[in-house]
Amino acid sequence: MRPDGTVIDQFRRSTNAGAGPDRVVRDIEVCLSEEFSQSLSSVSAAGIGIAGLVDREDGMLHSAPNLEWSSVPLASKLSDQIDVPVTLANDVDAATFGEYRYGAAMDVRNTIVVFLGTGVGTGVITDGHLLEGQDSSAGELGHVPVVEGGRDCHCGYEGCLEAYAGGWAIGKRARERVWSDVDQGKTLCDLAGSREEITARTVSKALEKEDELAEDIMQKTGDVLGSWAVGMVHIFNPDRIVIGGSVSEGFPFLKDRIENSVQEGAFEQFCREFAVVEAQHGDYAVATGAASLAQSSFGTDEEHQ
Amino acid sequence: MRPDGTVIDQFRRSTNAGAGPDRVVRDIEVCLSEEFSQSLSSVSAAGIGIAGLVDREDGMLHSAPNLEWSSVPLASKLSDQIDVPVTLANDVDAATFGEYRYGAAMDVRNTIVVFLGTGVGTGVITDGHLLEGQDSSAGELGHVPVVEGGRDCHCGYEGCLEAYAGGWAIGKRARERVWSDVDQGKTLCDLAGSREEITARTVSKALEKEDELAEDIMQKTGDVLGSWAVGMVHIFNPDRIVIGGSVSEGFPFLKDRIENSVQEGAFEQFCREFAVVEAQHGDYAVATGAASLAQSSFGTDEEHQ
Numbered sequence: 001m002r003p004d005g006t007v008i009d010q011f012r013r014s015t016n017a018g019a020g021p022d023r024v025v026r027d028i029e030v031c032l033s034e035e036f037s038q039s040l041s042s043v044s045a046a047g048i049g050i051a052g053l054v055d056r057e058d059g060m061l062h063s064a065p066n067l068e069w070s071s072v073p074l075a076s077k078l079s080d081q082i083d084v085p086v087t088l089a090n091d092v093d094a095a096t097f098g099e100y101r102y103g104a105a106m107d108v109r110n111t112i113v114v115f116l117g118t119g120v121g122t123g124v125i126t127d128g129h130l131l132e133g134q135d136s137s138a139g140e141l142g143h144v145p146v147v148e149g150g151r152d153c154h155c156g157y158e159g160c161l162e163a164y165a166g167g168w169a170i171g172k173r174a175r176e177r178v179w180s181d182v183d184q185g186k187t188l189c190d191l192a193g194s195r196e197e198i199t200a201r202t203v204s205k206a207l208e209k210e211d212e213l214a215e216d217i218m219q220k221t222g223d224v225l226g227s228w229a230v231g232m233v234h235i236f237n238p239d240r241i242v243i244g245g246s247v248s249e250g251f252p253f254l255k256d257r258i259e260n261s262v263q264e265g266a267f268e269q270f271c272r273e274f275a276v277v278e279a280q281h282g283d284y285a286v287a288t289g290a291a292s293l294a295q296s297s298f299g300t301d302e303e304h305q
Numbered sequence: 306m307r308p309d310g311t312v313i314d315q316f317r318r319s320t321n322a323g324a325g326p327d328r329v330v331r332d333i334e335v336c337l338s339e340e341f342s343q344s345l346s347s348v349s350a351a352g353i354g355i356a357g358l359v360d361r362e363d364g365m366l367h368s369a370p371n372l373e374w375s376s377v378p379l380a381s382k383l384s385d386q387i388d389v390p391v392t393l394a395n396d397v398d399a400a401t402f403g404e405y406r407y408g409a410a411m412d413v414r415n416t417i418v419v420f421l422g423t424g425v426g427t428g429v430i431t432d433g434h435l436l437e438g439q440d441s442s443a444g445e446l447g448h449v450p451v452v453e454g455g456r457d458c459h460c461g462y463e464g465c466l467e468a469y470a471g472g473w474a475i476g477k478r479a480r481e482r483v484w485s486d487v488d489q490g491k492t493l494c495d496l497a498g499s500r501e502e503i504t505a506r507t508v509s510k511a512l513e514k515e516d517e518l519a520e521d522i523m524q525k526t527g528d529v530l531g532s533w534a535v536g537m538v539h540i541f542n543p544d545r546i547v548i549g550g551s552v553s554e555g556f557p558f559l560k561d562r563i564e565n566s567v568q569e570g571a572f573e574q575f576c577r578e579f580a581v582v583e584a585q586h587g588d589y590a591v592a593t594g595a596a597s598l599a600q601s602s603f604g605t606d607e608e609h610q
Binding site for chain 1: 358413414415429431432434436437438439440442443444445446448449450451452453454455460461462463464465528529532533535536537539540541542543544570571572574575578
């Protein structure tokens, strides 16, 4: 990425995470030497976005359950390998910062970014800064209970937004409904092949066929998402909610549901400049965001020059 | 208040708000000349905390519905009158900052302050700063929906924390329960004199007599407050929740309910250093906080010297 935010190159490689962080760091260097169109000596900083608990201050990855890594000084490892300063961030924090710095929220200073995928990943920019909390882990807005005593969430608590709006939850709710009402669930079963194979994607397809059960499931998702959004607007008084992720793409009406709920339910003075907008960085949201964070951390963006 | 936070004098006067802001500002000067033990020339800054929508940057009071004031440049009015710089803040923001700067949260940088009174007033300190949002109005955590589709709230939305934990709501819920079950409500009616006169204070008294209906009402309040607290901890990853206000004093077990809900329900890594503590500034919370904010704004506290 250039100092003005223009992306020079982007490419994807699968990581050999099972071989451990040292191997992955070496692979990154090899990948850069093979794919990157510029000389590494022209690079002044690098950023990593990773699904896990990180300390941005010292570039330490505390834990990354999906990779089964813990206590890895990942920023310094990569920095040693490629000889440029490296900043390390949680993947959703990175993507949030990217949407703020060069994406859907680049003209505002207060925004909530929500990625509705298998889970619900969220980040917050307040007064131009990423919300961090006491150990850099704040901003878990997907695990805010909206339905007191409601459905079990993967986080161990109950009634969270994710338990209604995460892709896993939409699929699970659909499968449960089909178990309890086989007749009404015929469209979903037919589309998926079997009850066990119903996912959020099946619900999305059934909705295109105006299936009543799918409509009912997504009505509830919209209600919960709307209630959640009113609360988040009351908390953060943001100019924007940025929405992205596979569930947002599969159910595009959710964007309007959020917008309408906030306009109808939130304090009037909070709504005057408020809008819900789509995330812009797609599959490269984390990479773009990590590069933006590296620029910001090491003062190589135009704002710092 | 001295630069180290020691309070020199504190006194209360009722304001003649109906006579308008110019009169109140003149009354403040008179009050200071009559009551303040030091010379006004020894004062380097003053702070105002007021129930209303304010812009801290320019000291403008946009609206104060209780006083029926709007668009008043209150900071500059008082500054002209007493000839010191004046900072203006929302009352709960001021009280929050006071608990952070010299009160129950003075050793941490991330805290949520919640005053359970007639309504629910809240403020947030994140990374050492008051949460503000795009028009200085963020931090309305009392109006976060916790019960999707739940009870009507005074804010116009439904299912908010305040609709279960505000003093007005506890009284209203009790009156409704007594209407629908006269026998079970006998203790509450006797304590209040009549059904119409039941308030949160009546519920508190009934609870001391182990009244089942009062226990049931406050069980629900505790459940909602616990759910809310888990969400707020997931959002802000704070070191402390500071709790104060008349409802908190009338129902002291609510502090433990919050603590237990968070310890049981929130992410483990968010709970290691977490505690719920009582607010320290009592009736002078707003005044102490406004003075702290004035110190901070004009650099007259020890931290700035």
